[in-house]
Amino acid sequence: MPTIDNFELKALPDAPLAEGQARVRNLWLSVDPYMRGRMNDVKSYVPPFQIGAPMDGGAVGEVIESRNPAYAVGNKLLHMAGWRDEAVIGAETMAQKLPALGVPDEAWLHNLGLTGGTAYFGLLRVAEAKAGDVVFVSAAAGAVGSAVVQIAKLKGMTVIGSAGGAAKCAWVRELGADACIDYKAGDVLDQLTAAAPKGIDVYFDNVGGEHLDAAFALARQNARFAICGMIDRYNDGGALTLKYLIRTIPARIRMQGFIYTDFLSEMPAFVQEMAGWVLAGKVTARTTVHDGLDSMVDAFLGLFSGANTGKMLVKL
Amino acid sequence: MPTIDNFELKALPDAPLAEGQARVRNLWLSVDPYMRGRMNDVKSYVPPFQIGAPMDGGAVGEVIESRNPAYAVGNKLLHMAGWRDEAVIGAETMAQKLPALGVPDEAWLHNLGLTGGTAYFGLLRVAEAKAGDVVFVSAAAGAVGSAVVQIAKLKGMTVIGSAGGAAKCAWVRELGADACIDYKAGDVLDQLTAAAPKGIDVYFDNVGGEHLDAAFALARQNARFAICGMIDRYNDGGALTLKYLIRTIPARIRMQGFIYTDFLSEMPAFVQEMAGWVLAGKVTARTTVHDGLDSMVDAFLGLFSGANTGKMLVKL
Numbered sequence: 001m002p003t004i005d006n007f008e009l010k011a012l013p014d015a016p017l018a019e020g021q022a023r024v025r026n027l028w029l030s031v032d033p034y035m036r037g038r039m040n041d042v043k044s045y046v047p048p049f050q051i052g053a054p055m056d057g058g059a060v061g062e063v064i065e066s067r068n069p070a071y072a073v074g075n076k077l078l079h080m081a082g083w084r085d086e087a088v089i090g091a092e093t094m095a096q097k098l099p100a101l102g103v104p105d106e107a108w109l110h111n112l113g114l115t116g117g118t119a120y121f122g123l124l125r126v127a128e129a130k131a132g133d134v135v136f137v138s139a140a141a142g143a144v145g146s147a148v149v150q151i152a153k154l155k156g157m158t159v160i161g162s163a164g165g166a167a168k169c170a171w172v173r174e175l176g177a178d179a180c181i182d183y184k185a186g187d188v189l190d191q192l193t194a195a196a197p198k199g200i201d202v203y204f205d206n207v208g209g210e211h212l213d214a215a216f217a218l219a220r221q222n223a224r225f226a227i228c229g230m231i232d233r234y235n236d237g238g239a240l241t242l243k244y245l246i247r248t249i250p251a252r253i254r255m256q257g258f259i260y261t262d263f264l265s266e267m268p269a270f271v272q273e274m275a276g277w278v279l280a281g282k283v284t285a286r287t288t289v290h291d292g293l294d295s296m297v298d299a300f301l302g303l304f305s306g307a308n309t310g311k312m313l314v315k316l
Numbered sequence: 317m318p319t320i321d322n323f324e325l326k327a328l329p330d331a332p333l334a335e336g337q338a339r340v341r342n343l344w345l346s347v348d349p350y351m352r353g354r355m356n357d358v359k360s361y362v363p364p365f366q367i368g369a370p371m372d373g374g375a376v377g378e379v380i381e382s383r384n385p386a387y388a389v390g391n392k393l394l395h396m397a398g399w400r401d402e403a404v405i406g407a408e409t410m411a412q413k414l415p416a417l418g419v420p421d422e423a424w425l426h427n428l429g430l431t432g433g434t435a436y437f438g439l440l441r442v443a444e445a446k447a448g449d450v451v452f453v454s455a456a457a458g459a460v461g462s463a464v465v466q467i468a469k470l471k472g473m474t475v476i477g478s479a480g481g482a483a484k485c486a487w488v489r490e491l492g493a494d495a496c497i498d499y500k501a502g503d504v505l506d507q508l509t510a511a512a513p514k515g516i517d518v519y520f521d522n523v524g525g526e527h528l529d530a531a532f533a534l535a536r537q538n539a540r541f542a543i544c545g546m547i548d549r550y551n552d553g554g555a556l557t558l559k560y561l562i563r564t565i566p567a568r569i570r571m572q573g574f575i576y577t578d579f580l581s582e583m584p585a586f587v588q589e590m591a592g593w594v595l596a597g598k599v600t601a602r603t604t605v606h607d608g609l610d611s612m613v614d615a616f617l618g619l620f621s622g623a624n625t626g627k628m629l630v631k632l
Binding site: 037044045208227228229230239240241242243245246247248249250251252253254255256257258259262 | 353360361524543544545546555556557558559561562563564565566567568569570571572573574575578
């Protein structure tokens with residue numbers, strides 16, 4: 001588990017822009033669980049953070065100075081130079097101009113961005129969930145999980161969420177879930193057995209551990225598991241004990257890991273469908289908003305203690 | 317772990333045949349690990365054995381009396397009324413007349429039957445293994461594993477087997493495996509790391525446990541695991557601890573359980589390709605043959621102590 005001592009807030013002088021660069025003032029910064037993996041010095045799907053160098057991550061910012069004809073002052077960009085108040089966007093920075101769809105700026109950091117897209121592609125493409133399926137989703141009050149719940153209901157599925165505590169569960173049910181189990185209130189497998197007496201067709205995994213094992217226990221024939229995150233393993237790196245993994249064979253379970261960027265080519269179709277849902281109020285988000293760059297580390301560490309309902313953001 | 321006391325050899329009187337039935341004298345009986353699952357009173361892909369009723373399983377027999385126009389005396393049948401010396405084949409018994417391909421009778425109980433088909437469909441259809449892939453297969457000296465090794469080599473893959481002991485490993489290499497690790501001689505992960513320094517694309521799992529975890533540790537991007545058996549779990553029913561399961565996400569591992577009969581519709585294509593290989597001597601089998609119905613239980617229990625190289629059979 002990282003602590004505040006692993007981080008340092010540093011003031012750097014403004015460098016003049018080179019040809020092709022633009023300067024943005026960041027408005028919204030994202031903290032996401034995958035960033036924990038980038039604190040380990042291992043090869044993974046995104047390179048590790050470097051000690052002493054600025055961290056980065058998703059952000060929405062407004063162009064305040066530009067030597068790039070593609071970006072005018074006042075344009076808003078979704079980009080990867082987060083974890084700072086001002087950023088220089090060069091050719092090497094992942095950045096896109098935000099289309100004027102009428103959604104709030106920060107939606108590009110949740111339902112229209114990383115977390116909404118992860119939910120959408122994981123549920124519909126990786127797990128191939130379809131109308132009539134019984135879907136179980138862990139961390140259902142989180143940013144990804146809450147989007148999974150809503151997309152699954154819009155597509156005609158039965159949805160059972162899991163969340164920690166009565167308040168989070170109440171919200172998951174408000175989002176449309178047919179049931180929500182409170183993993184802090186009792187055994188996950190017992191509760192899931194009661195909520196899904198005929199078993200589950202799809203499991204959307206955000207946590208690993210006891211939830212994953214319960215899904216193995218209750219998987220129906222040809223069940224599909226989309227493995228998105230195992231947040232309970234990110235800090236301890238420890239082993240996972242599964243009692244029901246052996247059901248993989250008789251139930252012909254398919255378990256598949258994925259990340260959001262596997263589906264870059266399908267992004268336009270996702271943005272189109274999701275923007276329609278967001279504008280119609282059919283997919284909503286709760287955000288836990290921290291204020292100011294000083295609060296960035298608190299926001300990040302809060303991801304691992306269950307401090308957030310919905311998407312954790314920092315507003316500058 | 318079952319013992320000899322769980323079994324009883326019983327003489328039953330010959331019943332006269334009804335219209336549509338045929339009587340066969342069995343020549344070869346099969347014992348297979350999946351039968352252990354049928355000794356538990358749980359719902360699975362094949363119904364449990366009933367206490368006091370005859371067990372059944374794969375067998376090849378010769379028709380000695382017939383009231384079914386489809387079967388003439390002298391025909392040989394592959395059927396599911398095994399675990400006995402004579403059987404009555406009715407409409408409810410899975411049975412097929414053996415085509416005259418020139419292969420030995422018992423081949424229909426291994427390379428042209430359950431074990432060869434499991435290898436073929438698991439490797440090529442479930443894991444979608446293709447030329448150039450690095451394939452890891454556990455229990456590579458077993459009936460299924462040895463077929464996996466040979467099919468993978470015929471299809472242009474690199475193959476690393478695992479087996480228990482130097483003699484079995486030598487045979488696995490004779491079958492064409494590029495390497496074979498001896499799981500009794502050291503740590504599986506260490507040995508697999510040395511044999512596959514760049515990782516693996518496919519894992520064909522016959523055992524679960526330490527082998528499965530090593531496969532998670534060394535899986536390359538988009539690796540596929542075909543989960544065929546977890547023989548080390550069949551008797552203890554115990555939990556499996558995996559240290560590297562979390563690599564499912566960054567490596568986008570796909571793990572899929574399956575059984576042979578999922579591919580019934582593709583059986584003719586399999587028999588055609590496999591019969592060609594068997595007749596050309598390109599896919600061979602070792603068999604461990606027990607003699608006589610009295611030895612059936614010993615043969616079956618031997619499956620769980622590693623007593624067999626290749627396919628375990630009983631000849632009557």
